Amino acid sequence: MTLRSSPPIRFLALACVSALAACAVLQTRPPMPISEVVTLSNSAASPEQVITRVRESRTTYALRGSDFAKLAGLGVPDPVLDELQQSLANDVDRLTRYWVLGESLGACSVCYPQLVDLSSLQAGGNGMADAGYLGAYYSFARPPGVPEWVPAYPGKPVAKMIWIDDIERMLADRLPAEQIASTIQDSRLRHVVGDGSLRVSTQFTVALKGSEFAALARSGASDPVLDALQEKYLAEFVEFARLRHQNKGKGGPQP
Numbered sequence: 001m002t003l004r005s006s007p008p009i010r011f012l013a014l015a016c017v018s019a020l021a022a023c024a025v026l027q028t029r030p031p032m033p034i035s036e037v038v039t040l041s042n043s044a045a046s047p048e049q050v051i052t053r054v055r056e057s058r059t060t061y062a063l064r065g066s067d068f069a070k071l072a073g074l075g076v077p078d079p080v081l082d083e084l085q086q087s088l089a090n091d092v093d094r095l096t097r098y099w100v101l102g103e104s105l106g107a108c109s110v111c112y113p114q115l116v117d118l119s120s121l122q123a124g125g126n127g128m129a130d131a132g133y134l135g136a137y138y139s140f141a142r143p144p145g146v147p148e149w150v151p152a153y154p155g156k157p158v159a160k161m162i163w164i165d166d167i168e169r170m171l172a173d174r175l176p177a178e179q180i181a182s183t184i185q186d187s188r189l190r191h192v193v194g195d196g197s198l199r200v201s202t203q204f205t206v207a208l209k210g211s212e213f214a215a216l217a218r219s220g221a222s223d224p225v226l227d228a229l230q231e232k233y234l235a236e237f238v239e240f241a242r243l244r245h246q247n248k249g250k251g252g253p254q255p
Helices: 007-028 034-041 047-057 065-073 078-101 118-123 164-172 177-185 210-218 223-247
Strands: 193-198 204-206
Touching: 034 047, 034 065, 034 078, 034 118, 047 078, 065 078, 065 118, 065 210, 065 223, 078 204, 078 210, 078 223, 164 177, 164 210, 177 223, 210 223
Parallel strands: none
Antiparallel strands: 193 204
16 A cells, blocks of 8 residues: 655645755855956946846945945946945845844845955955854844944934035035034935835835945045945935835835
8 A cells, every 4th residue: 555645745845845945045145256346347348247247146235335435446337336335225125124024034144235345355355254143143223134334323303414415515615524424423314215216126216326425535535424424324224114114004105
C-alpha cells in the first residue's frame, strides 16, 4: 500500500522550500559597491545605463550631503546623483511604513541602505563601510535601517522655514559654515516632496535632488553644511512618510 501526502501537506512543504530558496537568494545578493558607480560613470556608459545597473543591483546607498559633492567630483553625472537620492528616499519611505505597521526586514543587512566611506576610494577601496550591524537593532527614535546620523525629529513645527535659495543667500553673504549649518539644524525645510505627485512606482519624488548638493558645493557650501541639509531633509521625509502611513484608512490625506 502506497502512502500519499495529503494536498495541504504537499502544499505546505512546497511553500517552505520556496520560502527558504527566496531567503537564500535574498541573503546572498551582494550590494553593488559605490566604486562601481564611479567606474561606470567614467566609462563609455551613459547615465541611463549606470542608473539601470544600480537598479538591477537593488542597492541603495545611505549618502550624506557631502557624499553627493564628492561623487560629482569623481565624475558621477547629475542624473545618477538624482537617482541615488531618490532611491534612498524610496527606501526611507518603505522602512517608515514597516515601522508604522510593526513590520521589519529583520537582520537582512543587504536590504537596508548601505553605509559608505568614500575616503577609502583614494586607497583603492570600494567606498563601502561596514554594514554588518544593519537591521540588528531596533530604535524607537527612527525606523530601523535609517542611518543613525538622521535626527529623530525634524524640529519644532513653528521653526523658521528655509529652502535652498536661503542657503544660497547665506553662502553669497559669506556667512561662516558653522552658522549656516546651525541655521539649517534649527529650521524646517519648506519642501519635502517634489511636486506632490506620485511616481509610477507609487512613491513620491524628492524635493531635494542629489545634484543640488553638488551645485551647492560648487557655490561654496562646505561638508558640514551639506551634511546638515541632508540630515534635516531625511528627518523631514521620515516625518512626512510616518504621517502618511498612519493616516491611511483614517480619513487623512492619502496619495
